[in-house]
Amino acid sequence: MIFTLRLATKNDIPAIAELIPVSAHGLQADDYSPELIEAALGPIFAVDELLIEDQTFFVAEAEGKIVGCGGWSKRDRLYGSNQGSGRYLDPSREPASIRAFFVHPDFARRGIGAAIMRASEIAAKSEGFKMLTLVATLTGVPLYAHFGFKETEAAEIDASNGLRMPVVRMSKQI
Ligand SMILES: CC(C)(COP(=O)(O)OP(=O)(O)OC[C@H]1O[C@@H](n2cnc3c(N)ncnc32)[C@H](O)[C@@H]1OP(=O)(O)O)[C@@H](O)C(=O)NCCC(=O)NCCS
Numbered sequence: 362m363i364f365t366l367r368l369a370t371k372n373d374i375p376a377i378a379e380l381i382p383v384s385a386h387g388l389q390a391d392d393y394s395p396e397l398i399e400a401a402l403g404p405i406f407a408v409d410e411l412l413i414e415d416q417t418f419f420v421a422e423a424e425g426k427i428v429g430c431g432g433w434s435k436r437d438r439l440y441g442s443n444q445g446s447g448r449y450l451d452p453s454r455e456p457a458s459i460r461a462f463f464v465h466p467d468f469a470r471r472g473i474g475a476a477i478m479r480a481s482e483i484a485a486k487s488e489g490f491k492m493l494t495l496v497a498t499l500t501g502v503p504l505y506a507h508f509g510f511k512e513t514e515a516a517e518i519d520a521s522n523g524l525r526m527p528v529v530r531m532s533k534q535i
Contacts, residue, residue, distance in 0.1 A: 362471045365421070366477065369413050371413055380430060387465070388464070389500045396524065400524040401520040407461075411438070412460060412461070415436070417481070419431060419477050423468060428465040429462075429465065429477065430463050432481055433457050433458060435449055435450055435485070436449055437455075439460075440518070453489065456492035457494075458496075459495040462478075475507070485535065486535045496528050510532060515529055515530075
């Protein structure tokens with residue numbers, strides 16, 4: 362399969378917002394209930410416009426449409442679009458975070474997540490970051506483990522409707 366990777370722009374926001382629920386419902390069904398996935402859309406799974414503004418968010422295109430997204434953050438936000446203050450991190454002593462990887466189910470396991478991970482890692486390293494951290498869905502863990510991330514903690518984070526989503530915190534040195 363041929364796909365291309367490029368930085369996301371604000372014009373991509375509607376397509377990314379459409380992709381996220383399709384990816385989550387299509388690929389997380391073995392890990393979470395449909396109710397929990399629905400409750401995570403918004404508070405946990407969201408388009409973070411700061412990533413687009415910072416030019417740290419990528420989209421993968423194939424067959425003329427956006428079929429994957431993901432990136433990294435140089436700010437103190439680990440997931441969602443309003444967690445943390447939005448403060449810029451100090452690369453010499455704070456880890457950058459890996460953020461919002463979503464691939465369309467029809468394009469899963471074809472290397473899109475891996476390509477976005479490689480691009481994110483190179484970009485974070487070039488800006489002086491020495492560590493990467495992330496909050497992984499249970500579905501995302503194998504991708505990150507493939508890239509050498511180690512689990513640091515199993516946790517639960519707040520979705521909506523009083524539901525909590527089991528996740529895994531992971532990190533790695535770069
Ligand atoms: C996690 C996700 C982004 C992976 O994207 P992807 O494009 O399918 O991943 P890739 O094809 O690049 O996989 C790269 C490697 O990661 C590992 N991997 C990825 N998905 C895996 C899976 N479902 N099971 C086992 N290993 C997996 C494999 O080692 C794979 O290499 P291989 O295919 O040569 O064996 C995708 O499953 C997804 O969008 N899930 C739903 C949203 C989500 O939970 N995102 C994570 C948010 S933290």
